[in-house]
Amino acid sequence: MYYVSIEIDNLLYKHFLEYLSDLEIESMLRSVLTPPQRYYIRVNTTKISPNELIKRLNLRGISAYKDEVFEDAVWFPVEGPFKIPSAKxxxxxxxxxxxxxxxxxxxxxxxxxxxxxxxxxxxxxxxxxxxxxxxxxxxxxxxxxxxxxxxxxxxxxxxxLYKAPKLRDLPEYAEGLFYSQSLPAIAVGHIARKFAQQSAVDLNAAPGGKATHLAQYGIHVIAVDRSSPKISKLKYEVERLGLNSVDVLLHDSRYLDRDFPKLKADVALVDPPCTDLGVRPKIYQKVTYSTAMTLSKYQVQFLKTALKLADYVIYSTCTTTAIENEEVIKKSGAEIVDPEISIGAPGWECAECRRFLPHIHNTPGFFIAVLKAKKAP
CATH class of the missing domain: 2.30.130.10 (PUA domain)
Known part of the structure; x- marks a missing residue:
């Protein structure tokens, strides 16, 4: 099935039909070809207040606004689409x-x-x-x-084609005053703060958004990733933001419980590799049911490991399939906890889960679930 330049196979289309109408599927997939109308950043509150950062940006001629829900979230209007001049x-x-x-x-x-x-x-x-x-x-x-x-x-x-502020060119970026992050991803950090009194482990930490979010609120984070290049980017962000409560670990986090048996934390974050069907904006993408199923097997591995490391686990993805979201949660066997946030919508056949649908919520497609590990008898 083609939706302009987004292609899904027939099996994945039928999978979506279990939850959405044909018109809703088309609207959802078409929406990821465009950016959300708001571009978000998270203010590094260890260095500056949101109001002060907004004042500095306004003085540079940049329109910036505080989010209505999260105190450390600031957004900018995204303009367009525009007609592009022709060149030879x-x-x-x-x-x-x-x-x-x-x-x-x-x-x-x-x-x-x-x-x-x-x-x-x-x-x-x-x-x-x-x-x-x-x-x-x-x-x-x-x-x-x-x-x-x-x-x-x-x-x-x-x-x-569209216009958003060139934030990386600003001195405020070099000073580490903010981190570019979508609204649902910022929500993950605030949910995790409710459960992480002192410590957290981030199993899929790069490029560092969620780990640095918790660190800026004084929570010690062990940030894990298996990719050396990604680890380098993560270390750069930690240094740029000036945070000293993040320990970076190069490792395959599916085996953390085996290789680091003493590792425990208040909360674990799992944001595993996924089909990325919610990421915006896209030029094109092709996703098959088989790919989603293969990724879901890895996602379950990460999740089951996380449940051995912490009493609470925050699971999130930037995709919209139930295969990689609600179905993974069910396979974990853990208790689902209400995340208690006012944005998003209930999950598909999972009232305690939260979904962000790009064609409805004007955000990237995103999924969040909070799990509580079951105590051994």
Missing amino acids: KIVVVDKKAAESIMLGADLYGPAIIKTDPVKSGEEVNIVSDNGVLVAYGKAVMNSDEALRSRRGLFVKVEKS
Whole structure:
């Protein structure tokens, strides 16, 4: 089944039909091709108050607003879609870069797939690898230099499909005053704070959003990931934010209970690899039922390990299938606890779970469940 450039196979379509109508499935999948109307950041309250950060951003001409629910969440309006000016020269970029550039990010050398011969100062159109026009800009170096070095800024974007503030260019970013994070992900941190009096273990910690969120409230976090590059990014974020209560561990967290038998925490966070069907905005994606089923097996592994490490576990994903969400929760065998948040909607056949549907809640697609480990008799 095709929904513009989102493709799911027939088995996954039938799976969604158990919970949604055909029109709802189409609306949900189409919505991830566009960004939410709000772009969120989490204020690093160890360094600045939300009101003070908003004042600083306003002085830079950036419209910023406090969230209505979470005191450390600030959002910016996302504008667009806009008509992109035409240019004679074309640069083709990879999917990940295109999804950032369509929001206004500039183009850097590593993202180039191919390019017309371009001289510094020339106008170019930036196109994704499947042909979607995402931006117009001007080259700041010659294309042969950009291809040779694969480093540095290649195109300064002047008009993108959508527009959000270029936050990484701000001194407030370099000072570690905020962390870019979606509203549902910020909600996870606030839910976890209710159960984490002193300690937490994050089994899928990179790039560090949830771990650093808990750390900024004085909770000691053991942040685990199995990928060395991801661990490096995690360490960078911890340092940038100036937090000293995060211990970073390179390890396959599915085996933490076996390899670190003394490891215990008040709460464990599980945000495992998933099909990412809720991530916005997307250029394109193809997902099969088989892929979702394979990932769910890993998700259950992470979850069952987490339940051995902590009395409470916060499980979250950025996807919308029940296979990877409610069905994983059921397989854990744990007690489901009400997260007590006012945003989102009840899960599918799980009233205590929380779902964020992109076509309804104007957020990424997201799922949250709180589990309580059952005591051995």
